[in-house]
Amino acid sequence: MNNKYIPLAATIFVFMALFGFGSAQFDSFFSMRVFTNLFTDNAFLAITAIGMTFVILSGGIDLSVGSMIACVGVATAVLIEHYQLHPLVVFPIILICATLFGSFMGFLIEKYDLPPFIVTLAGMFFLRGLSFVISIESIPITHSFYDSIADFYIPLPGNGSLTVSTLILLTVLAGAVYIAHYTRIGRNIYAVGGNEQSAALLGVPVGRTKLFVYSANSFLAALAGIVFTFYTFSGYSLAAMGLELDAIASVVIGGTLLSGGVGYVVGTIFGVLIQGVIQTIISFDGTLNSWWTKIFIGLLLFIFISLQRLISSGLLLKWWPSDKKPLVN
Amino acid sequence: MSDVEILAVTGLSKSFPGVKALNDVSLSLREGEVHALMGGNGAGKSTLIKCLTGFYSSDSGKVFLAGKDISSLKPDQIQTCGISTVHQEVNLIPTLSVAENIFLGRQPKIRGRIDWKTMNSKARAVLARLNLDIDVTQMLSSYSIAIQQMVAIARGVDMSARVLILDEPTSSLDLKEVEQLFSVMRRLTAEGTAIVFVTHFLDQVYAISNRISVLRNGHYIGTYEKADLPQNALISKMLGKTISDKTDSSTKKQSQDQDEKEVYLTASGIGKSGYIEPIDLKVHQGEVIGLAGLLGSGRSEIAKLLFGVVQPDTGRLYVQGTEQLFSSPRKAIQQGLAFCPEDRKKEGLIGELSVKENIILALQAKRGWYRALTGVQQEKIAKDFIKSLKIVTSDLNKPVKELSGGNQQKVVLARWLASAPSFLILDEPTRGVDIGAHQEIVRIIKGLSKQGLAIMVIASELEEVVDISDRVIVLKDRKQIKELSGDEISEANVLSSIAEGAL
Ligand SMILES: Nc1ncnc2c1ncn2[C@@H]1O[C@H](COP(=O)(O)OP(=O)(O)OP(=O)(O)O)[C@@H](O)[C@H]1O
Numbered sequence: 001m002n003n004k005y006i007p008l009a010a011t012i013f014v015f016m017a018l019f020g021f022g023s024a025q026f027d028s029f030f031s032m033r034v035f036t037n038l039f040t041d042n043a044f045l046a047i048t049a050i051g052m053t054f055v056i057l058s059g060g061i062d063l064s065v066g067s068m069i070a071c072v073g074v075a076t077a078v079l080i081e082h083y084q085l086h087p088l089v090v091f092p093i094i095l096i097c098a099t100l101f102g103s104f105m106g107f108l109i110e111k112y113d114l115p116p117f118i119v120t121l122a123g124m125f126f127l128r129g130l131s132f133v134i135s136i137e138s139i140p141i142t143h144s145f146y147d148s149i150a151d152f153y154i155p156l157p158g159n160g161s162l163t164v165s166t167l168i169l170l171t172v173l174a175g176a177v178y179i180a181h182y183t184r185i186g187r188n189i190y191a192v193g194g195n196e197q198s199a200a201l202l203g204v205p206v207g208r209t210k211l212f213v214y215s216a217n218s219f220l221a222a223l224a225g226i227v228f229t230f231y232t233f234s235g236y237s238l239a240a241m242g243l244e245l246d247a248i249a250s251v252v253i254g255g256t257l258l259s260g261g262v263g264y265v266v267g268t269i270f271g272v273l274i275q276g277v278i279q280t281i282i283s284f285d286g287t288l289n290s291w292w293t294k295i296f297i298g299l300l301l302f303i304f305i306s307l308q309r310l311i312s313s314g315l316l317l318k319w320w321p322s323d324k325k326p327l328v329n
Numbered sequence: 330m331s332d333v334e335i336l337a338v339t340g341l342s343k344s345f346p347g348v349k350a351l352n353d354v355s356l357s358l359r360e361g362e363v364h365a366l367m368g369g370n371g372a373g374k375s376t377l378i379k380c381l382t383g384f385y386s387s388d389s390g391k392v393f394l395a396g397k398d399i400s401s402l403k404p405d406q407i408q409t410c411g412i413s414t415v416h417q418e419v420n421l422i423p424t425l426s427v428a429e430n431i432f433l434g435r436q437p438k439i440r441g442r443i444d445w446k447t448m449n450s451k452a453r454a455v456l457a458r459l460n461l462d463i464d465v466t467q468m469l470s471s472y473s474i475a476i477q478q479m480v481a482i483a484r485g486v487d488m489s490a491r492v493l494i495l496d497e498p499t500s501s502l503d504l505k506e507v508e509q510l511f512s513v514m515r516r517l518t519a520e521g522t523a524i525v526f527v528t529h530f531l532d533q534v535y536a537i538s539n540r541i542s543v544l545r546n547g548h549y550i551g552t553y554e555k556a557d558l559p560q561n562a563l564i565s566k567m568l569g570k571t572i573s574d575k576t577d578s579s580t581k582k583q584s585q586d587q588d589e590k591e592v593y594l595t596a597s598g599i600g601k602s603g604y605i606e607p608i609d610l611k612v613h614q615g616e617v618i619g620l621a622g623l624l625g626s627g628r629s630e631i632a633k634l635l636f637g638v639v640q641p642d643t644g645r646l647y648v649q650g651t652e653q654l655f656s657s658p659r660k661a662i663q664q665g666l667a668f669c670p671e672d673r674k675k676e677g678l679i680g681e682l683s684v685k686e687n688i689i690l691a692l693q694a695k696r697g698w699y700r701a702l703t704g705v706q707q708e709k710i711a712k713d714f715i716k717s718l719k720i721v722t723s724d725l726n727k728p729v730k731e732l733s734g735g736n737q738q739k740v741v742l743a744r745w746l747a748s749a750p751s752f753l754i755l756d757e758p759t760r761g762v763d764i765g766a767h768q769e770i771v772r773i774i775k776g777l778s779k780q781g782l783a784i785m786v787i788a789s790e791l792e793e794v795v796d797i798s799d800r801v802i803v804l805k806d807r808k809q810i811k812e813l814s815g816d817e818i819s820e821a822n823v824l825s826s827i828a829e830g831a832l
């Protein structure tokens with residue numbers, strides 16, 4: 001097997017092992033319902049983690065996504081409740097504004113060569129502050145459209161269900177995999193993350209690529225924010241605190257190298273699902289504190305980063321003996 | 330070659346802080362010619378190439394492609410205009426597959442999406458033109474530098490429509506691959522492609538080029554028909570002075586008194602399965618040992634084994650009589666070994682640090698950080714090496730990544746020379762350095778060995794190995810096949826032992 005698939009395979013294995021463990025422990029665990037709920041409950045995290053995957057693949061980072069989700073929630077709630085706009089009018093407005101915000105961050109990063117960490121940290125404070133300025137209180141959303149969204153689902157055998165959140169997630173996932181592997185812009189993202197200077201010398205439009213990455217990520221974070229309101233029926237400025245770190249953790253557990261250039265969108269989904277399974281196991285158990293999730297995630301992160309280290313140092317040893325290394329003849 | 334001009338550069342100037350890298354440079358390229366661009370390290374060749382491919386914006390001057398002004402276009406636009414470039418040192422993406430590197434930015438598509446299957450098979454075909462048969466789906470970083478360089482060339486060759494620019498493409502290649510490249514170049518020029526070729530190997534220039542342009546210190550010196558410019562004239566135009574023919578070889582070959590010299594390092598049956606067959610080796614103090622062999626014959630592998638980069642699975646290693654096991658390069662350095670690797674970009678320099686800091690790094694590490702060199706000492710050491718190796722830099726404190734390729738190579742070398750080791754391993758010490766510095770480096774190596782240093786030199790250029798070594802070990806297919814010493818050392822003997830391949 002190609003070396004580069006090892007982290008992905010390891011992630012999928014861990015997910016299956018955890019799911020198997022849960023099924024062995026608890027009677028009703030092994031079911032379509034539990035499985036599809038994993039998607040429903042974590043759709044917003046998965047959507048924003050997909051965006052984060054692109055950012056990390058390009059060699060960057062984006063800390064603003066948690067605040068973006070909160071800000072989008074509050075703004076959506078205000079526009080629907082106070083300004084009496086229909087949600088289907090509100091969503092495009094929100095998504096467009098968020099994308100512009102992302103392109104602005106991308107512009108700063110690319111044009112002035114500022115570190116993404118700092119720019120997006122500023123973005124994080126700005127958006128969180130903005131949410132508080134819009135409203136300190138939690139604003140409930142009572143529009144009937146939200147009820148119909150909550151009621152809609154496609155039933156699956158075994159009590160499973162594809163909710164609106166899940167359907168949005170699956171659409172985003174399909175689009176992301178397509179972009180990552182079947183378009184030039186996607187491959188350019190990998191190239192920029194692999195070696196920015198060489199990419200430029202090879203004629204990759206580095207600036208445009210980065211602009212795309214940060215715009216797309218803010219778009220997805222905003223979409224995640226909208227999906228988040230489907231669960232909470234409200235907008236709250238304190239929501240999704242630290243969610244950017246959960247997203248980054250999912251990406252890394254999913255096998256993407258933090259240094260950029262290597263990784264898979266599908267891996268990220270499994271990274272999210274792993275966190276979801278651990279939570280489900282804990283809630284089935286009933287005696288464990290839900291903060292145990294964090295401890296497990298911490299351990300997993302550690303293990304995965306060590307694993308990547310091992311593999312990448314194996315790759316660096318290009319003189320390593322192997323039959324796949326031919327001599328020039 | 331026709332007389333139709335395809336590319337014209339007029340009055341190009343480019344300054345970096347502290348240096349005028351290009352000063353009113355002109356160049357004219359004809360359809361179907363190989364045009365050698367020559368000049369010492371830091372003369373401005375790579376800068377000129379980066380200006381005319383849109384990677385740097387020039388301060389003044391214009392570039393015309395077939396009469397059309399392309400001076401203000403972006404790199405990707407210039408690429409689509411039909412100018413393809415293989416930049417100095419491998420500038421590919423290590424984390425992408427070989428096939429992707431060849432087709433990045435121009436992947437074949439089917440129904441709007443990237444067609445991986447076609448891409449991979451096309452990549453195989455492109456590489457086959459260079460006689461290279463490798464798994465194109467593997468990551469680029471899993472291959473050796475030489476193969477990476479071939480991949481970069483394959484990309485350039487495949488893209489070239491009207492102009493192909495090759496900036497020192499042959500630095501990591503050996504004879505066979507160079508010949509392969511030349512035959513591809515001939516085919517391209519026959520189809521009308523114009524080729525700009527940069528190299529420090531004069532033989533290659535005279536073998537392939539039609540015309541030669543010379544740069545010196547950022548100034549355009551002139552363009553000459555190959556026939557009108559004998560080697561000596563070319564060298565004096567490049568360096569601005571004549572240089573003496575060859576260093577004196579009277580001091581050479583001292584095999585007789587070898588027994589009197591003390592043995593510094595003994596390797597007995599040291600090897601690693603699948604990596605290198607067990608070898609026996611004795612290195613004396615004050616002796617230069619050369620490792621000769623084709624690419625992939627195991628030369629660098631031996632060096633890495635001795636230096637603790639890779640652990641052997643059989644054999645023993647003795648340093649000055651006591652058995653040693655180097656589990657890491659750090660242990661080896663503490664014992665007085667030094668290793669100047671061939672891939673300076675990845676294993677050598679720290680680009681952000683200054684020239685001075687890069688030079689004193691190894692010496693400082695060896696002394697331990699609590700015995701820091703004073704600022705004055707650091708400056709003196711750095712200045713000495715900048716002078717003796719003729720490193721072109723505007724300032725001691727310039728970040729090393731802003732130096733020209735050849736000058737970076739000299740900095741790596743200076744670092745290891747400065748560390749005052751007792752056994753120095755040099756892997757391709759003269760790669761990419763100009764002819765003036767080449768001689769200087771050979772002179773320094775000989776001088777050090779006279780002072781009692783044990784030195785091991787790996788070089789693809791046979792002439793260099795033969796010239797410099799007191800003893801030559803010939804390798805083939807990762808096996809030690811022959812040892813030559815004294816008068817046996819000659820290019821012909823090395824070649825014939827490689828050809829025979831037996832003991
Ligand atoms: N990015 C940069 N910043 C500052 N100075 C630079 C930069 N790039 C090149 N230079 C300087 O410009 C001069 C010309 O460098 P260039 O790389 O063009 O030389 P070269 O002819 O290609 O030499 P070599 O044979 O060593 O590759 C050198 O003095 C170098 O230090």
Ligand SMILES: [Mg+2]
Pocket residue numbers: 374375376417496733734735
């Ligand atoms: Mg150069």
